[in-house]
Amino acid sequence: MTTQLLLIQALNGLQLGILLFLIAAGLTLVFGVMDFINLAHGVQYMIGAYLAAWIAGATGSFWLALLLALPLALALGLLLEFLVFRHLYDRDHLQQVLATFGVILVLNQGVKALFGAAPLQVPMPEALTGGIRLMEGLLYPTYRIAIIAGGLATAGLLWWLVERTKVGMLVRAGATNAPMVAALGVDIRRLFMIVFGFGAMLAGFAGVLAAPILSVEPGMGDHLLILAFVVIVIGGIGSIRGAFVAALLVGLVETLGRSLVPDLMRLFLSASEARQVGAAIASMLVYIAMAAILAFRPAGLFPVRAG
Amino acid sequence: MATLRAEAPAILLLLALAAAPFVGFGEGYMLTLLARAMILAMAAVSLSLLVGGAGLVSMGHAAMLGFGAYAVVILDDARVTEIAVVLPVAIAAAAGFALVTGAVAIRTSGVHFIMITLAFGQMAFFTASSLAGYGGDDGYTLYSRTEIGGARLLEDRLAFHFVCVGALAGTWLLCRLLLASRFGRVLRAAKGNPLRAQALGFDPYPYRLVAYVIAGAIGGASGFLFANATEFVAPAYFSWQRSGELLFMVILGGVAGLHGALIGALGFVLLEEWLSHQWEHWRIVFGVLLILAVLFLPNGLAGIPGQIAKAARR
Secondary structure, three states: OOHHHHHHHHHHHHHHHHHHHHHHHHHHHHHHHHOOOOOOHHHHHHHHHHHHHHHHHHHOOHHHHHHHHHHHHHHHHHHHHHHOHHHOOOOOHHHHHHHHHHHHHHHHHHHHHHHOOOOEOOOOOHHHOOEEEEEOOEEEEHHHHHHHHHHHHHHHHHHHHHHHOHHHHHHHHHHHHHHHHHHOOOOHHHHHHHHHHHHHHHHHHHHHHHOOOOOEOOOHHHHHHHHHHHHHHHHOOOOHHHHHHHHHHHHHHHHHHHHHHHHHHOOOOOHHHHHHHHHHHHHHHHHHHHHHHHHHOOOOOOOOOOO | OHHHHHHHHHHHHHHHHHHHHHOOOOOHHHHHHHHHHHHHHHHHHHHHHHHHHHOOOOOOOHHHHHHHHHHHHHHHHOOOOEHHHHHHHHHHHHHHHHHHHHHHHOOOOHHHHHHHHHHHHHHHHHHHHOOHHHOHHHOEEOOOOOEEOOEOHHHOHHHHHHHHHHHHHHHHHHHHHHHHOHHHHHHHHHHHOHHHHHHOOOOHHHHHHHHHHHHHHHHHHHHHHHHHHHOEEOHHHHOHHHHHHHHHHHHHHOOOOHHHHHHHHHHHHHHHHHHHOOOOOHHHHHHHHHHHHHHHOOOOHHHHHHHHHHHHHO
16 A cells, blocks of 8 residues: 555545534534434435535536535525424423434435435536645545535634524523523524524535536435444534534544455455455444444543533 | 233234134234234334334334344355344344444434434345345345254144244233333333433433343344245345335334334335235235325224224224
């Protein structure tokens, strides 16, 4: 393995981490502030990607798709909140899990009925095709660098919103102790709605960004949903900072593990065995990391919740 | 008498399952479907022991089925098909996995317990996919079903049906007796208020661990039956989606009593099967039904009679 290859894998890991962060940020806030387990958060990401594919297909412009997909993802998120989720805030976690699973079934099958089961392709924006020479013999796709930059900028914006604005202060207070915030006279339902809509939009944004490099297909959010849950549990539920650190960690472990572990295994095993065993161990790494972190720091890396 | 009335739904359901082949549900397709429903119901009842009885929401219960099924596969590959060997190995494998992972997982609670059991389930899943000698991702087709004393009794559909009915009834009875025993009372007390249970001198940890191992052992037994029912085992059967499905069955039926898991599992499997023959995009209907069930049936399917009685009294 050369330095260049390792660097490319690290950048790929960073890019996966950024996408994970955009999904996990909304998930951790919804969970932390509203104590609501939303399994349907992964399909919001899928919806974003499908909106991008649909608009880009109709207009031929990725930028227009990005511009229109965000408010549409927000509107769909708020519609779901109005129709289903707001009736579940007072229920226990198990009922939330079952109902949001129902939402997953409806939306996964819904896009299949509308767009077909075959994966859709979204063309990359003209300005971001090609690659950038980062060093001798290392050409990295411009679009992926744009994802990393856009994600980092969004993370910065989110940090500013949560740490420096009044709404952000209420969100942080809500994550620590929601009933107390309500008792102090804040309209907690409206706060919930804002957090929920914003989280849905962020996940949709991640979907739009991912659309040109991944295939857009039904169920594309399911795998990322599980990883996003791993991220928020490692990071500490309700913590944006924790979600950011954990998302990058999970992205890097997942990507680097897949390329490094099979190579490491080749030191002890035959080539075909190394590939098989290595792939299995690489897939497990994230979960091993989570189990280890939970065993030693049950509240995650950056605990938020009071008591 | 009151206790008998409380158990009536489960007993009636089990009797109906036993009678099913003689009242028009005897053809092959129907028996296959019922066998699948009963095997998953068995796993769901054992999961309900954890969720409803001990407050342990496991998202890795499918791994227990996986251990049971892969025990059948590995012994089948070694040409060992005698039930006296295969079944105990399947149960012991799953119980052993439950003991090791439970010892770590039960230190956590709430959402963290859900996630750590998911993690262990995923580890088992990826291990199964890496077993190249047993088909890896593609799965493994059994040479034959397990034999009883050298006789191929399980090949007979009707006989297999009654084995499943018996196993399900046995599972329900065992879990029911456990919950009613002193052991079950400590479990439920620790679920209701762990601090108070501790103050009374009961450390919940060993009780929870034993419950987790028992549920794992039952999961292993249902994995054994699952492998025999399909004669084909693949890692995909034991993914986190399957763990989720088992949990959804338990919640759909209602967590207040074990019969909820029975009703939930049978309802889930049969409704899914029926809907899938009606419309290509049946999952939309299924999803909407699940949402409506949560919104309007807070105590699950098993809570419907209670809700009707309450409405009638008003």
